[in-house]
Amino acid sequence: xxxxxxxxxxxxxxxxxxxxxxxxxxxxxxxxALGETYPGVEERIFDDRGQVKRFIxxxxxxxxxxxxxxxxxxxxxxxxxxxVPAMAGGS
Amino acid sequence: MxxxxxxxxxxxxxxxxxPILTRDQLLARISERVPETTPREVHDWxxxxxxxxxxxxxxxxxxxxxxxxxxxxxSRSFLELQIEQIEPNxxxxxxxxxxxxxxxxxxxxxxxxxxxxxxxxxxxGFNGWKNLGLDxxxxxxxxxxxxxxxxxxxxxxxxxxxxxxKLLDGKVLLVGAGGLGSPAALYLAAAGVGTIGxxxxxxxxxxxxQRQILHGEATIGQPKxxxxxxxxxxxxPDIEVIGYREPLTSHNAxxxxxxxxxxxxxxxxxxxxxxxxxxxxMLGIPLVDASIFMFEGQVTVYQPADPSRGIxxxxxxxxxxxxxPPPGEVPSCAEAGVLGVLPGIIGSIQAVEAIKLIAEIxxxxxxxLLMYDALAQEFRTLNVRxxxxxxxxxxxxxxxxxxxxxxxxxxPAAPVTPSAT
Numbered sequence: 373x374x375x376x377x378x379x380x381x382x383x384x385x386x387x388x389x390x391x392x393x394x395x396x397x398x399x400x401x402x403x404x405a406l407g408e409t410y411p412g413v414e415e416r417i418f419d420d421r422g423q424v425k426r427f428i429x430x431x432x433x434x435x436x437x438x439x440x441x442x443x444x445x446x447x448x449x450x451x452x453x454x455x456v457p458a459m460a461g462g463s
Numbered sequence: 464m465x466x467x468x469x470x471x472x473x474x475x476x477x478x479x480x481x482p483i484l485t486r487d488q489l490l491a492r493i494s495e496r497v498p499e500t501t502p503r504e505v506h507d508w509x510x511x512x513x514x515x516x517x518x519x520x521x522x523x524x525x526x527x528x529x530x531x532x533x534x535x536x537x538s539r540s541f542l543e544l545q546i547e548q549i550e551p552n553x554x555x556x557x558x559x560x561x562x563x564x565x566x567x568x569x570x571x572x573x574x575x576x577x578x579x580x581x582x583x584x585x586x587x588g589f590n591g592w593k594n595l596g597l598d599x600x601x602x603x604x605x606x607x608x609x610x611x612x613x614x615x616x617x618x619x620x621x622x623x624x625x626x627x628x629k630l631l632d633g634k635v636l637l638v639g640a641g642g643l644g645s646p647a648a649l650y651l652a653a654a655g656v657g658t659i660g661x662x663x664x665x666x667x668x669x670x671x672x673q674r675q676i677l678h679g680e681a682t683i684g685q686p687k688x689x690x691x692x693x694x695x696x697x698x699x700p701d702i703e704v705i706g707y708r709e710p711l712t713s714h715n716a717x718x719x720x721x722x723x724x725x726x727x728x729x730x731x732x733x734x735x736x737x738x739x740x741x742x743x744x745m746l747g748i749p750l751v752d753a754s755i756f757m758f759e760g761q762v763t764v765y766q767p768a769d770p771s772r773g774i775x776x777x778x779x780x781x782x783x784x785x786x787x788p789p790p791g792e793v794p795s796c797a798e799a800g801v802l803g804v805l806p807g808i809i810g811s812i813q814a815v816e817a818i819k820l821i822a823e824i825x826x827x828x829x830x831x832l833l834m835y836d837a838l839a840q841e842f843r844t845l846n847v848r849x850x851x852x853x854x855x856x857x858x859x860x861x862x863x864x865x866x867x868x869x870x871x872x873x874x875p876a877a878p879v880t881p882s883a884t
Contacts, residue, residue: 377843380759381793390839416792426786427793429832431845439848454845456834458784459754459761461796462806463641463675463731 374402374447377454385412399432400443402453417455427458490568497571500583502592505558509533516550517558518542520570521589525562531592532600534560539570543577548620553578560585560592603628609701613655626822627655631701633821634658636723638711638739640687641665642796642806643729643753643813645677650814651727652695652702656821659695662707662719663687674803711735713865716742725817728752729810731795733787734868740765740780741865744855749827751816752780753809756794758802758837760809763847764816764828767856777829782850782857787872805837 373393378386386392387410394409396402403424407414419425430437431454432445447453484492508515509532519530520539530536535549539561550557557579559567567584574582585591593599605613605624609631616622616630633656637644640663651659665687667678675687682690688706695704707719711730716738720726726743728750730736736752743750744767753762763783768776812833819825834843854862 380757381799390836425788427784427788429783429845429847434844434846436845436847438850439846454834454843456761456832456845457793458733458788459756459759459793460733460736461731461755461801462639462643462729462753463671463796 373449375452376402376406377452379455379457381457381459382413382416382455385416386410396447398443399430399437399440399445399447399453402447403430403443429456430454431456490565493568493572497568497575498583499564499568499586500558501586502595502597505531505560505585506592506595506597508558513556515556515558517560518546518549519561519589520559520567521561525589527602527604529589529593529599529601531560531589532598539566542570543573546574546577546579554580556581556583558583558585560588562588563590564588605631609655612699612701616654621824622822626824629822630655630818631657633725634660634723635817635821636660636662636720636726637729638726638735639663639729639731640675640677640691641671641729641731642674642755642801643810644691644727645675646807646810647727647729647814647817648677648691648695649698650811651817652699652704654814654818655699655701656818657701658703658705658723660705660707660719660723661688661691662709662711663691664708664710674801674806676807711738713738713868716865717746720746720748723748725820726750727813727817729806729813732874733872734874736780737787737871738865738868741855741862743767744779745863745865749820750780751813751820751828753813755801755805755809756796757799758805760805760835760837762809762812762816762828762833762835763831764820766820766827766829776849776856778847778849779853779856781855782853783832783847785850785853790872790874802837805835808835808837 373395376392376394378390378392383390394402394405396405403417417424417428424430432440432447433452437445505517517531517534519526519534519536520542522538526536537545537549559570561567564584564586571582571584613627616627617624635651635656637648640661648659667682667685667687667690669683671678677694678690686708688708692704692706720742726748728739747767747769749764749766751764765779766776768774816828819827830847832845832847849856851858854860
């Protein structure tokens with residue numbers, strides 16, 4: 373099972389969990405399974421064309437997926453996936 | 464340990480090995496084993512870029528009156544204690560000078576005892592140098608009051624007096640005097656960053672006080688910039704604080720940002736974030752960016768490339784977030800809440816980065832996104848890269864002027880306030 377860090381804005385969809393364990397061979401498969409386990413998450417991450425939205429970065433361990441193999445990036449059980457959306461708050 | 468006769472040490476044998484010398488006898492003896500050089504020779508070495516380290520061993524009040532350009536100051540009273548921090552290599556060529564060439568002779572002998580093999584004393588000292596009409600450098604220095612105030616910085620080798628002078632010459636603009644801007648402003652002012660600009664057109668209200676530690680009950684209802692100026696001047700009257708009580712827009716951004724060394728982003732909306740990013744990139748100003756939400760924060764530094772200073776640069780906000788989220792998709796702190804301490808942590812990290820950039824020390828948080836989760840009490844650092852397709856900083860940029868950021872972010876045209884809630 374791969375660990376997925378859930379950003380604060382999505383935690384209301386994951387029963388307030390900040391980390392969840394998800395099975396999958398590739399990054400795309402993990403995110404899809406995440407959406408199946410926690411309804412509502414998928415449409416927050418993916419746009420209509422099935423691409424990760426442009427204001428969200430997804431990292432496998434320390435590196436952003438676009439610098440790897442995108443959604444095809446293979447993931448191992450010990451990997452950590454981080455979903456990082458743009459946040460505007462500062463005041 | 465005193466014996467029956469009350470003596471601690473056997474004095475007689477010491478007396479045999481330690482002859483009594485007059486001042487002149489001591490100097491004569493030392494000059495036999497310490498080689499000397501002349502101001503002209505030292506000048507030529509420095510001009511030709513020869514491998515030589517010139518150390519001024521006079522007292523501080525002599526040094527600040529003027530010194531040999533390129534010399535390092537290390538007063539004789541700390542010479543043996545600190546020489547290894549300046550020159551650990553025992554075979555390096557070291558020239559010591561004082562005012563007239565006597566103290567440097569004695570000091571050179573002390574370094575020889577530490578194993579320095581190539582120490583020279585400069586004949587005639589700094590007076591000899593000046594008598595030849597050679598150039599001197601008059602250093603900038605801190606006043607006694609500044610030395611007292613910044614004492615804990617001055618004893619840090621990474622900062623010292625030179626670093627503190629850089630901070631005093633530094634200019635930082637804070638976008639927003641709110642959650643992030645409050646701790647950042649306080650620490651930057653305390654650190655002696657000489658010019659702090661603050662742009663915010665909001666007024667202090669009671670809901671701010673849970674986290675915006677610049678303000679207090681006494682300033683409720685006042686403009687935040689006025690409240691900030693009062694508080695910062697109380698903390699450190701040595702600095703200048705400039706308030707801009709206006710919204711930051713595409714029309715005034717260049718005028719306000721130009722001239723600052725670092726911009727620190729504490730705004731609370733996407734249009735201002737894209738505006739500040741674009742303006743900073745176009746002006747070549749490093750941007751210490753951060754955002755907070757509930758219990759979570761992000762910090763990074765967007766540093767434009769500057770080949771003339773050897774700065775490679777990193778990604779910008781648009782590399783990370785090419786498009787803003789549609790309005791309403793990401794809730795604000797006013798809607799979802801924020802832990803009051805959270806901006807204290809994140810804004811303080813921003814202050815650290817601003818100080819590092821100004822003092823040119825350490826590794827800036829460029830190309831790395833620092834994530835903080837207060838509930839898990841966890842920091843993570845993620846790598847972020849410049850996007851070659853970025854319209855602003857990519858290989859083929861298309862964005863050369865500021866745009867309409869409300870329209871870009873799809874929000875109705877409303878005044879952009881850095882810290883409205």
